[in-house]
Amino acid sequence: MEYLIGLALAGGVAGLAGNLGFDRDRSFAPTALIVIAAYYVLFAVMGGTSQTIVVESCVAMGFLALGVVGFKTNPRIVAAAIIGHGVFDFVHGFLISNPGMPAWWPGFCGAIDVALGGWLMSRRVVQSDTRA
Numbered sequence: 001m002e003y004l005i006g007l008a009l010a011g012g013v014a015g016l017a018g019n020l021g022f023d024r025d026r027s028f029a030p031t032a033l034i035v036i037a038a039y040y041v042l043f044a045v046m047g048g049t050s051q052t053i054v055v056e057s058c059v060a061m062g063f064l065a066l067g068v069v070g071f072k073t074n075p076r077i078v079a080a081a082i083i084g085h086g087v088f089d090f091v092h093g094f095l096i097s098n099p100g101m102p103a104w105w106p107g108f109c110g111a112i113d114v115a116l117g118g119w120l121m122s123r124r125v126v127q128s129d130t131r132a
Contacts (some may be wrong), residue, residue, distance in 0.1 A: 002104040006111030013112075014119045029078040030067035031122050036085055036113060037063035039105075039106060046098025055096055059088075079120035086113030 017023040037060040045053040070077030088111030092098070104130060 002108040003111045006108040007115050010112045010115035010119070013116060023120070023123060026071055026075060029045060029075060029082065029105075030071040033067040033078055033082050033085065034060075034064050034108070034114070035068075036070045038080065039109070040096075040101065041094070043098050043100035043105070045100065047098055049099065052096065052098050052100075056098060059096070077123060078092075078118050082113050084115030084117075086115075086117060089113060 006032065014023075017028065022028045026067075040056040041060050044056040063085060066081035066084075067078055070081060086109070089106045092101075092106055
């Protein structure tokens, strides 16, 4: 069920962003990527382990860096990083123990990330030559 809700939410965000023109602003996708990555830090804080907070913060900083680099150079980097975060969602539990993370989160967030990143990639690939 979390996958379906994630896909529906991604469709809603993509539809709203496309219809209102949010996706035309170069800062839209990098900001979304930074916020998406920050949730695992929030879960680490909720779980109460300082080691997990440090690990999740380091991972989030990597995605933040990709957002900044993509914003400054090529929006496709950001779209690919959002898709990459979706893949990360599916393997997160095997790599990092985060007791504050809800059990349904990886499926929910992974579905949103892959769908939203794919949508952004399709829009950025078409528009990148006119916007860079």
